[in-house]
Amino acid sequence: MNAQGRVIASLTVVAVALGYMLTVSYRQNHAAAALGVLASGSSAVNRQLAERLNELKQSNQEAQQQLASLTQEIAQYEQISAGSTDSVQALQQRMAGERILAGLTPVHGPGIQVTLNDGSAGGSDVEQILAHDWTLRNLVNELFTAGAEAVAINDYRVLATSSIECQGPVVSVNGHRLGAPFTVVAIGDPAVLSSALEIQGGILDAMRQEGLQVSTPEVENDIHIPAYTNSLQG
Amino acid sequence: MAARSNRSLLWVATATVAALGFMVTVDLTAEAPVGSGNTSYIDLRTQVSEQAQEHILLEQQISKLEAQLAEYRAASGSQKELRQVLAKDERQLAAEAGLTPVTGPGITITIQPDAKLGASPAQMALFPQQADQWLDEVVNVLFANGATAIAINGQRLVGTSSIRLVEVNGIGSVHVNGRPIEAPYVIQAVGSVQQMQTGLAVNVLQGYFEAMGEDFIVRAYPSSHGVTVPAYAGPLPGQYAKEGNG
Numbered sequence: 001m002n003a004q005g006r007v008i009a010s011l012t013v014v015a016v017a018l019g020y021m022l023t024v025s026y027r028q029n030h031a032a033a034a035l036g037v038l039a040s041g042s043s044a045v046n047r048q049l050a051e052r053l054n055e056l057k058q059s060n061q062e063a064q065q066q067l068a069s070l071t072q073e074i075a076q077y078e079q080i081s082a083g084s085t086d087s088v089q090a091l092q093q094r095m096a097g098e099r100i101l102a103g104l105t106p107v108h109g110p111g112i113q114v115t116l117n118d119g120s121a122g123g124s125d126v127e128q129i130l131a132h133d134w135t136l137r138n139l140v141n142e143l144f145t146a147g148a149e150a151v152a153i154n155d156y157r158v159l160a161t162s163s164i165e166c167q168g169p170v171v172s173v174n175g176h177r178l179g180a181p182f183t184v185v186a187i188g189d190p191a192v193l194s195s196a197l198e199i200q201g202g203i204l205d206a207m208r209q210e211g212l213q214v215s216t217p218e219v220e221n222d223i224h225i226p227a228y229t230n231s232l233q234g
Numbered sequence: 235m236a237a238r239s240n241r242s243l244l245w246v247a248t249a250t251v252a253a254l255g256f257m258v259t260v261d262l263t264a265e266a267p268v269g270s271g272n273t274s275y276i277d278l279r280t281q282v283s284e285q286a287q288e289h290i291l292l293e294q295q296i297s298k299l300e301a302q303l304a305e306y307r308a309a310s311g312s313q314k315e316l317r318q319v320l321a322k323d324e325r326q327l328a329a330e331a332g333l334t335p336v337t338g339p340g341i342t343i344t345i346q347p348d349a350k351l352g353a354s355p356a357q358m359a360l361f362p363q364q365a366d367q368w369l370d371e372v373v374n375v376l377f378a379n380g381a382t383a384i385a386i387n388g389q390r391l392v393g394t395s396s397i398r399l400v401e402v403n404g405i406g407s408v409h410v411n412g413r414p415i416e417a418p419y420v421i422q423a424v425g426s427v428q429q430m431q432t433g434l435a436v437n438v439l440q441g442y443f444e445a446m447g448e449d450f451i452v453r454a455y456p457s458s459h460g461v462t463v464p465a466y467a468g469p470l471p472g473q474y475a476k477e478g479n480g
Contacts, residue, residue, distance in 0.1 A: 007243050014250050021257055049278040056285035063292035068478045070299040075477070077306035078323065081316035095324065096477055097470025098331040101393045104295070107475040137370060144396035145412075149471035159393035161332075163378030176284050179277070187475040225475075228393075229291035 064106050064226045071105040100149060103157050103228025107150045109187040112194055112217040114139075114204070117181040119211035129211040131180050133166040136173070139184060140164070142203045146196035148186040150225045154178045157228040174230040181213075190219040332392035332466040336383040338424040340461030341431065343372065344451040345443060346418035353447030361446040365408050365419075366399040368446075372421060372439060373397070379433025380426030383463040387415040390466040411468045422463050427454050 078095060082088045099105050116139070119129030136153060143151050144160055151158045153173050158164070162174045170177040186193055194217045197204050207214045302323065309315035328334050347358065361368060373384055373391060384391045389410035400409045407414045423430060434440070434452060443450035455461050 004240070004243065007247065011243070011247060011250060014247075014254065018250065018254055018257070021254075025257065043275075046275055046278060049275070049282055053278060053282050053285060056282065056289060060285060060288055060292060063289065063296060066296055067292065067299065070296065070303060071477055074299065074303055074306065074323075077303070077310075077316070078320055080310075081306070081313075081320035083313065083317075091324075093472060094470065095327055097472040098327040098333060099477060100471045100475050101331040101333075102327070103393055104327075104330065105477050107477055109474040109476050111474065133374075134367070134371070137374060138367070141366075141370060141396050141398065144394050145398045145409075149394060149473065149475035160395040161377055161384070161391055161393060163374055165374070165378055170280070176288070177280055179280075189474060227292075227295060229288055229295070 067227050068106045071099065103150070103159050106224065106226050107187060108222055108224045109149070110190050110219075110221055111148070111185060111187040111223040112190050112197075113183065113185045113220055113223065114197065114217045115181050115183045115215040116207065117213040119213055131171070131182055131212055133164050133171050135207060135212065136171060136182060136184070137164045138203060139197075139207075142196060143184075143186045143188070143193060146188065146193050148188040148193060150187045152185050152225045153182055155183075155226060157226055159228055162228075162230070174228070176229075185220070185223050185225060187223050187225060193217070194219060331470075332383065332390050335462055335465045336424050337459055337462040338382075339427050339456045339458060340381075340422065340424040340463075341427055341455065342423075342453050342461060343421040343434075344418055344449060344453075345369075345372075345421070346449050347447055348449040349447070351444050351447050351449070353445065357445060358447035361443070361448050362406060364399075365406075365417075366397045368443070369408065369419060369421070370397045371437075372434075375433045375437050375439065376421070376423045376425070376430050380429035381423040383424045385422045385463045386410050387420055388464055389413060389415060390464055392466045392468075394471055395466075411466070422461050424461050424463050427456050427460075 075092065075096070078092055079088060082091050100107055116131045116135065118131055140151055140153075140158055140160070153164075156173050156176050156178065158173060163172070165172045167177060170179045171182070172178075196202070197217050199205075204214050204217075305319045305322075306316065309319045325334075329336075347361075369386060373386070376384055386397070387410070389395075391410070395411050396409075398409050399406050400414070407416065408419070409415070431452065431454065440450040440452070
């Protein structure tokens with residue numbers, strides 16, 4: 001074989017390889033497109049989903065506002081119904097307390113905010129550095145022990161009667177699947193709530209020692225927490 | 235002629251190698267975004283599904299409040315009728331908040347130390363140190379599996395309840411709703427008997443408790459008067475949390 005023949009043979013091999021790669025690449029892209037998983041997060045499918053998500057979030061916010069407004073209207077009727085007696089205020093306070101206890105309406109007030117995130121996997125045991133269901137349960141339990149009147153995780157209201165369970169890579173809170181980072185907010189006496197969490201050797205210290213990323217509790221003057229919803233009962 | 239042919243071959247070879255290089259580059263750089271795109275897509279799908287579910291639940295709550303409001307409006311001509319609606323409203327709220335006893339089919343779980351289980355002293359020492367977390371685990375499994383009302387040693391669990399081990403002078407005791415309780419711990423739960431039993435079995439809770447030298451005795455009461463969970467009698471929230479959106 002002369003030099004030209006060798007070059008042609010080499011080019012043929014390269015062209016076959018190129019053809020093979022083009023086919024594989026086309027197939028992969030085609031399969032990805034079929035799954036709605038285009039190469040970038042800004043694909044048409046993702047854009048549509050993001051738009052739908054924004055619409056739903058907006059709509060749910062409006063629904064929460066509607067709940068608050070209906071509760072206010074009902075409270076006015078409660079006042080009228082009870083008549084102008086001394087017990088009116090006590091009755092209204094009790095009924096409002098019951099609604100808050102049952103998580104029936106959105107609430108607001110002073111409190112704290114803390115964020116938990118999985119640790120970074122530098123070593124062998126990845127399980128160890130994940131925020132698990134029990135991590136969140138312990139934190140919520142600690143907040144209620146310290147007198148929290150309302151708690152939410154990633155904008156979902158949590159009651160002590162909620163279930164918090166691991167479901168694969170996410171945590172299910174009242175049947176809502178939530179992923180890290182977890183932003184936990186609580187309404188109550190901010191000083192008491194903060195010190196209950198930040199006490200030396202306390203719950204946040206223990207979480208940090210386990211390798212979780214935990215923020216310092218931030219005091220907020222007016223935290224808003226939505227009404228409780230439970231998709232397990234829905 | 236030969237020189238021209240060689241030049242053509244050189245151009246073709248250069249173009250082919252350049253195309254190959256381009257493809258390899260595209261392939262390598264495309265790998266990472268595909269992975270993150272995938273996560274982003276799944277995340278978005280999950281969030282959309284969650285928000286859609288949330289929307290249905292909120293609509294249900296709105297319908298319920300609108301029905302309640304309609305009753306008040308209908309009764310607004312008569313003080314007597316308004317008081318009747320108020321009384322009904324009060325009863326319903328108290329029940330939803332856990333301020334009334336609940337009776338129904340359910341189960342009881344008795345947790346107590348049992349030397350006959352053969353646990354070592356070290357294993358038996360474990361439960362008293364973690365009793366609050368284990369009780370919380372049981373309660374969590376029950377609420378996730380059809381329990382509608384639960385009490386531990388007579389303390390009804392409500393929206394702001396906590397189960398906490400409190401140590402005083404080196405002696406730890408479990409506090410529920412801020413009140414101390416002692417072993418044996420008896421959990422009463424009203425709800426779907428079968429669902430709760432299945433949940434307990436799936437989570438192998440009996441095995442864990444017995445390994446720590448604790449009995450975990452589950453009794454089923456399927457009749458409509460099977461189990462009575464007492465009412466919550468503690469303080470109500472409202473000192474810091476106020477209704478509405480501010």
